[in-house]
Amino acid sequence: MSTAAAHTHFGERTVPLDEKQGLVDDVFHKVADRYDLMNDLMSFGLHRVWKDILVAKLRPPRHRPFRHLDVAGGTGDVAFRVAAAGGEATRATVVDVNPDMLRVGAARAQKRREGARIRFLEGNAEALPLPDAAFDGYTIAFGIRNVPRMERALAEAYRVLKRGGRFLCLEFSRVDVPIVDAIVAAYCDAAIPALGKAVTGDGPAYRYLVESIRKFPPPDRFADMVREAGFSRAEFTRLTGGVVAIHSGWKL
Numbered sequence: 001m002s003t004a005a006a007h008t009h010f011g012e013r014t015v016p017l018d019e020k021q022g023l024v025d026d027v028f029h030k031v032a033d034r035y036d037l038m039n040d041l042m043s044f045g046l047h048r049v050w051k052d053i054l055v056a057k058l059r060p061p062r063h064r065p066f067r068h069l070d071v072a073g074g075t076g077d078v079a080f081r082v083a084a085a086g087g088e089a090t091r092a093t094v095v096d097v098n099p100d101m102l103r104v105g106a107a108r109a110q111k112r113r114e115g116a117r118i119r120f121l122e123g124n125a126e127a128l129p130l131p132d133a134a135f136d137g138y139t140i141a142f143g144i145r146n147v148p149r150m151e152r153a154l155a156e157a158y159r160v161l162k163r164g165g166r167f168l169c170l171e172f173s174r175v176d177v178p179i180v181d182a183i184v185a186a187y188c189d190a191a192i193p194a195l196g197k198a199v200t201g202d203g204p205a206y207r208y209l210v211e212s213i214r215k216f217p218p219p220d221r222f223a224d225m226v227r228e229a230g231f232s233r234a235e236f237t238r239l240t241g242g243v244v245a246i247h248s249g250w251k252l
């Protein structure tokens, strides 16, 4: 008989832990080709601002080598920004479990002539195919809530960072003001699945995304998880009234 501990959330459903990844992969397989367009439409372009702020916090140096890892990096949005913000010697690795998302990202990198500085690698956040202490920075944007065992992903982030390396996570959070929360909730419930259906042909995929946002722990609880993974100075900054938050920690 399975135990409660062996189950997790897939949106509003409770599913066996081992099944969640396959369900998540189906979602991103279906939406990969229209993922970037959907991001712009759903967030009114705000995801670009949030990602800019994430990379501004990372501040890759312009005159020193910097090795960056962007996990659940999908179509490369964060990695492109890190490459642009850093110097010539900045290198970014995008890891994602879904080859369809990586294919879109690699095509974008080729178009931007960033093939030499950004590599795309298939891998799971819970068991990164990368050596210990290899990276100066680690980011995960709108990715960790999709990972079935978040604590494993955090432990892996800690393992692959060098001492002095920084962990940053951009994720949906909790809106504090009840009226704003109600408006955001109504928008998420009504508009996002409808928009998803119109643009990608898949409403349920976007219903999952909305539900998964609700299941993600509140920011103070997630900050505890970052701390429990070994990171120092774990803290978070809310953006856009708490629609999203950036979590930060250092491997010291």
Ligand SMILES: C[S@@+](CC[C@H](N)C(=O)[O-])C[C@H]1O[C@@H](n2cnc3c(N)ncnc32)[C@H](O)[C@@H]1O
Pocket: 021, 024, 025, 028, 071, 072, 073, 074, 075, 076, 077, 078, 095, 096, 097, 098, 101, 123, 124, 125, 126, 140, 141, 142, 143, 146, 147, 148
């Ligand atoms: C909402 S997208 C975010 C993509 C990108 N970071 C961005 O902000 O545009 C979530 C990504 O997480 C990836 N993902 C889900 N589970 C994963 C896992 N266990 N390991 C690595 N990537 C995973 C999905 O394939 C998808 O590309």
